[in-house]
Amino acid sequence: MSERNRATRSELRSRLEDTLRILLLGGSTWDLRSFMLEKGVQLSDAQLRRYIRVAMRRCEKMAEKYREKAFARHLMQRQHLFARAMESGDLRTAHALLRDEAELLKLYDGDLLARVAALEARLATKAKTNGVHRHGFASKN
DSSP, rough: OOOOOOOOOHHHHHHHHHHHEEEETTHHHOOOHHHHHHHEEEEHHHHHHHHHHHHHHHHHHHHHHHHHHHHHHHHHHHHHHHHHHTTOOOOOHHHHHHHHHHHTTTTOOOHHHHHHHHHHHHHHHHHHHBBBOSOOOBBBO
């Protein structure tokens, strides 16, 4: 029985970095396979999918960390711009900044409430046409 050659930690790290780089450049599984073969690494389809899955998870984690920082930065920038607008007496810009900040913070939920009401109305209509009342009981015909 032949012993499988397993990649070292540094090889794994390098392969994952290469995988992420290829994906970020718009590459496909085929591109990744070709790249690995050029480096003398032959991987099965399952291994390629695993590398892609792990690379994408890392990418998602990085994006989530960046999102939190970007959100905080945008809030601070709006507050700074608001202060400058007030200093210069530009009430129109100050109002626009307050409104934009409130939207960013989702303080205006009227749109959400309207969408929920529309969905409830559609569900009620669908339930009536299917002969089911609001509580899930079939109507008597």
